[in-house]
Amino acid sequence: MADKPLLNTYGRLPIIFDHGQGPWLYDTDGHRYFDTFCGIGVSGLGHAHPAVTDAICKQSVKLLHCSNLFHTEVQHKFATTLCEMSGMDGVFLANSGAEANEAAIKLARLYGHNRGIESPVIVVMERSFHGRTLATLSATGNRKVQAGFEPLVSGFSRVAFNDIQALETIAGMNQSVVAVMLEPVQGEGGVNIADHQWMRDVRSLCDRQGWLMILDEVQTGNGRSGHLFAYQGFGVKPDIVTTAKGLGNGFPIGACLAHGDAATTFKPGHHGSTFGGNALACAAALAVLDTLRNDRLFERAGQLGRRMLETLHREFDDADYISDIRGLGLIIGIELTSSCPELVPLAKTQGLLLNVTAECTIRLLPPLTLTDDEADYMIERVVRVIKLYTGDDRPRVVELDNDVTRH
Ligand SMILES: Cc1ncc(COP(=O)(O)O)c(C=O)c1O
Incomplete structure (x- = not known):
């Protein structure tokens, strides 16, 4: 299937997906x-x-959307639950990660203007990724994301990650x-994990300086x-946190x-979104939060991550082509010593969808709902590829065995 009539913004593998179930995706062949x-x-x-599907089905016959000039019960319930679970005081609802970050950037600028700072500056990190809108790509620490889209949005200053001196x-x-x-x-920068001490030092510096x-x-x-x-595992509390991806x-x-x-800081008229926080999105996200909490999936992500890291370390203990294996919960990076984009099509031939980021880091972001057997299966396959x-x-090369009729 050709990209046309879609604009050519993604390098896609030639697979056409039809449906998914748990950790599996099924193609049309x-x-x-x-x-x-x-x-x-x-x-x-x-x-x-099933919990998300059920919530979407039920909400879809009731109300998809109404203007943010009114209230809906489901939006209120979702926002209240999210704030309770995160310990934050309030939330602005958007439709994507970049939009959530745009809200954060605007909020920080307004916070500065309210304190008499005419040209507020936000300090951002090298190798960061914050999105593809103009402000968020300007905040992003990757020239490839920015190149060709200049002039960039001003008001960002960049320092090295994990460097308090800077x-x-x-x-x-x-x-x-x-x-x-x-x-x-x-994540996009190669699964680089913040040091606990650095996070605490950043918090103290922000407190001292009056920074968000x-x-x-x-x-x-x-x-x-x-x-x-x-941040709940780092023992710090931010002034602002943005999220998207797994939320819905x-x-x-x-x-x-x-x-x-x-x-x-925000007052009526400062920010908005037509679709942000619509009833259907809130119903889906509320089902996600309920499931995460009721099924104790936070703990499970930690357990699964440790199990996977252990196996990976054992398998690659003396492999000179691996430069590092690291992870936090179910964000795992396996860094090779050289660029490895060809791993992705090779993994496909083995029935595995794999992501490589920052040129040489395989990034695993599997579902939090995996059974032990599924987790072991996945890691065994990743190691093999x-x-x-x-x-x-x-000698252990195997035939492709992902024909659905055999499972
Ligand atoms: C840390 C981070 N921030 C922002 C974004 C942008 O999110 P979205 O693609 O939903 O706009 C991403 C997407 O990969 C991300 O990983």
Whole structure:
């Protein structure tokens, strides 16, 4: 199937998917594939989770949408649950991660203007990713994302990730800083995990300077890190946290949550979205939160992640083509010593959907609902594909066996 009539913005594999179930995706030719990255961290409960499907069906016959100039019960219930579970005071509802981050950036600028800062600056990180809109790609620390879209939005200053000295230096030099924005685990940047001490130091510096601490948990949120939000495991509380991806398990929704002074900064007219927080999205996301909590999936993500890391370390203990294996909950990075984009089509031939980010890091973002057997199956397959690719395991090459009729 050709890209046309879609504009050519993605490098796609030649597979046409028809439906999904749990960690599996089924194509129109009768093959099934194990989805190791859940649509880049979206389907955290697996494909076609019955609680989400049921909530969408029930809400769809009641009310899809009404203007944010009115209230709906489901929006109120979802927002209340999200704030209770996160410990935040309020939330702005959007439709995607980039939109949630746009809200956070606007909020931080307004917070600065309210304090008499004419040109507020937000400090962002090298190797970060915050989205593809103009403000969020300007905040992103990857030239490839920005190139060709200049002039970039001004008002961002960049420092190295996990480097408190760099932030201290900016604090001493720049009186216009209003916020620091970072991902607790840089997903697109190669699964780079924040140091616990650095996170605490950033929090203290923000407190000292009167800066807002903004966490982008678009990818790490919604249970993936082993907590609803990763900051709950780091023992810090941000002023603003954004999320999207797993929040609707595939139904588009984004959220910008705020705490303390940040939560009272926006006033009517400052920000808005026609679709943001519509009844259908809120019903889906409420079902996700209920399922995460009732099925204790935060703990499960932590357990599964540890189990997978153990096996990976054992398998690749003395492999000279692996430079690092790291993870937090169910965000796992396997970094190879060289660029490995060809792993993706190779994995496809083995019935595995694999994601490679930052050139040489395999990023695993599997569902939080995996059984132990499914988790072991996935890791065994991932290991096999890597060994196949690197030539470490030629004798164990197996035939493709993902014909659905055989399962
Ligand atoms: C950390 C982070 N922030 C923001 C985004 C952008 O989210 P969206 O694609 O929903 O706009 C992403 C997407 O990968 C992300 O990983």
